[in-house]
Amino acid sequence: AKETGRARCVVYSRVTFNAPDHDVSMEAAMFEAVRNGEFFLHYQPIVHSGTREIVGFEALMRWMHPELGLVAPSQFIQMAESNGLINLLGAWVLKAACVQLKRLQEVAGRELYVSVNVSPRQFRNDQFLALMDDALKLSGMEGRQLLLEITEGILMSDPVHAEALLLQIAARGVRIAIDDFGTGYSSLAYLKRFPINTLKIDRAFIKDLPGSVKDAAICNVVLSLAQHLNLATVAEGVENEEQLQFLVRQGCTLVQGYHTGRPMMFADAMDVLRAGAAE
Ligand code: C2E
Ligand code: CA
Ligand code: CA
Ligand code: CA
Numbered sequence: 001a002k003e004t005g006r007a008r009c010v011v012y013s014r015v016t017f018n019a020p021d022h023d024v025s026m027e028a029a030m031f032e033a034v035r036n037g038e039f040f041l042h043y044q045p046i047v048h049s050g051t052r053e054i055v056g057f058e059a060l061m062r063w064m065h066p067e068l069g070l071v072a073p074s075q076f077i078q079m080a081e082s083n084g085l086i087n088l089l090g091a092w093v094l095k096a097a098c099v100q101l102k103r104l105q106e107v108a109g110r111e112l113y114v115s116v117n118v119s120p121r122q123f124r125n126d127q128f129l130a131l132m133d134d135a136l137k138l139s140g141m142e143g144r145q146l147l148l149e150i151t152e153g154i155l156m157s158d159p160v161h162a163e164a165l166l167l168q169i170a171a172r173g174v175r176i177a178i179d180d181f182g183t184g185y186s187s188l189a190y191l192k193r194f195p196i197n198t199l200k201i202d203r204a205f206i207k208d209l210p211g212s213v214k215d216a217a218i219c220n221v222v223l224s225l226a227q228h229l230n231l232a233t234v235a236e237g238v239e240n241e242e243q244l245q246f247l248v249r250q251g252c253t254l255v256q257g258y259h260t261g262r263p264m265m266f267a268d269a270m271d272v273l274r275a276g277a278a279e
Pocket of ligand 4: 202
């Protein structure tokens with residue numbers, strides 16, 4: 001199981017669970033996993049497209065099952081969302097990510113940020129703000145160093161609640177990104193109503209660049225929209241140099257993908273930053 005700890009050697013378990021939403025044995029395994037501390041975080045660099053300097057990391061949850069090996073989030077996040085375990089896991093992710101960001105920053109010798117995924121159920125939970133405050137306090141980091149990634153669906157399902165909560169989050173300097181931008185029920189009106197800072201362009205629009213005329217047009221329009229609204233943009237799933245160069249030309253300042261850094265263990269992220277700081 002040592003290999004799975006390395007950044008370059010991440011192998012997802014081939015085992016798939018039957019009907020993940022109703023698999024009782026998997027549900028039991030998840031509760032067991034929480035007790036045994038089988039969950040941990042991978043960190044994927046978010047880099048400046050021109051200089052390739054690391055500006056932050058997205059925290060991505062992982063589950064190391066003793067028999068199944070590494071279980072991908074696609075196999076357990078949805079279930080955790082339906083059985084409510086996501087609240088427990090999400091609270092842990094928030095704390096761990098903030099505390100570890102502080103340490104990453106220390107070796108980097110400059111300010112970094114951490115991007116944390118927030119699920120719909122977590123966002124609806126009335127404890128969310130208190131948990132976020134706890135995480136900030138515990139880590140001692142500034143609010144501006146935390147970016148919360150939410151999806152369009154969260155905003156659309158209960159806009160009144162979302163607006164109130166987002167304003168309180170923004171009051172702490174914590175920033176908000178729309179994850180998978182363009183893939184959900186987008187409504188441009190929401191970009192006006194809510195205090196959003198960042199758009200993350202989904203990999204679906206990146207993967208066929210620069211060849212696909214349609215994807216190029218979509219990226220172009222999203223980037224121009226973001227520029228005019230003064231929003232930062234992160235292109236997700238950048239896998240090669242051609243995609244990166246296209247995005248640089250189109251003015252996308254931040255990128256995240258296998259080409260500039262795979263999700264990796266915390267210790268490996270520390271090493272990458274240490275090497276960068278020594279240059
Ligand atoms: P996401 O938030 O859209 O995260 C990006 C996904 O793309 C990650 O998958 C990442 O490993 C993958 N990725 C990054 N670069 C590339 C690339 O160049 N090519 C390809 N093909 N993929 C790339 P991952 O880690 O399997 O996570 C899947 C989803 O699970 C995430 O999608 C997110 O929605 C969810 N997730 C992960 N961690 C958490 C968490 O802590 N809380 C919640 N609520 N959801 C999480
Ligand atoms: Ca995300
Ligand atoms: Ca995403
Ligand atoms: Ca995505």
